[in-house]
Amino acid sequence: xxxxxxxxxxxxxxxxxxxxxxxxxxxxxxxxxxxxxxxxxxxxxxxxxxxxxxxxxxxxxxxxxxxxxxxxxxxxxxxxxxxxxxxxxxxxxxxxxxxxxxxxxxxxxxxxxx
Numbered sequence: 001x002x003x004x005x006x007x008x009x010x011x012x013x014x015x016x017x018x019x020x021x022x023x024x025x026x027x028x029x030x031x032x033x034x035x036x037x038x039x040x041x042x043x044x045x046x047x048x049x050x051x052x053x054x055x056x057x058x059x060x061x062x063x064x065x066x067x068x069x070x071x072x073x074x075x076x077x078x079x080x081x082x083x084x085x086x087x088x089x090x091x092x093x094x095x096x097x098x099x100x101x102x103x104x105x106x107x108x109x110x111x112x113x114x
Contacts, residue, residue, distance in 0.1 A: 037092045041085050045097035045105055048073050052081065056088060078105060 038057055043050040049072045058065045071081050085093065095102050 039089050039091045040094070041088075041090045041092070042094045042096065043071075043105060045073075045095055045101045047099075047101050050105060054085070054088060054090065056090075073101070073105070 039055070041052065041054045043052050049070050051068065052071055053066065053068045055064050055066045057063075071077050095105055097105075
């Protein structure tokens with residue numbers, strides 16, 4: 001039988017402890033805060049390059065502008081990319097890598113947050 005929010009479960013003393021799945025004696029239930037990042041970027045890192053995606057506000061409040069492009073993993077290009085992301089006001093940068101190829105990118109990402 002599936003537990004529904006209106007189901008009740010017995011407490012330690014055998015009496016109803018309230019709705020099932022909503023904490024209980026000594027349990028703390030916290031609401032997770034949702035943070036909306038207006039200007040975000042992600043880089044999917046491979047051995048010799050990275051696929052970059054940015055999402056920034058569009059021309060209207062209900063629109064977002066997304067751009068995807070490839071950047072080689074060369075010092076000059078990664079540095080130029082970080083300058084570009086800083087210029088676009090990127091607030092959050094996420095890296096995804098299946099190996100240790102991310103190391104070149106992280107050294108430059110730190111400069112973005114300063």
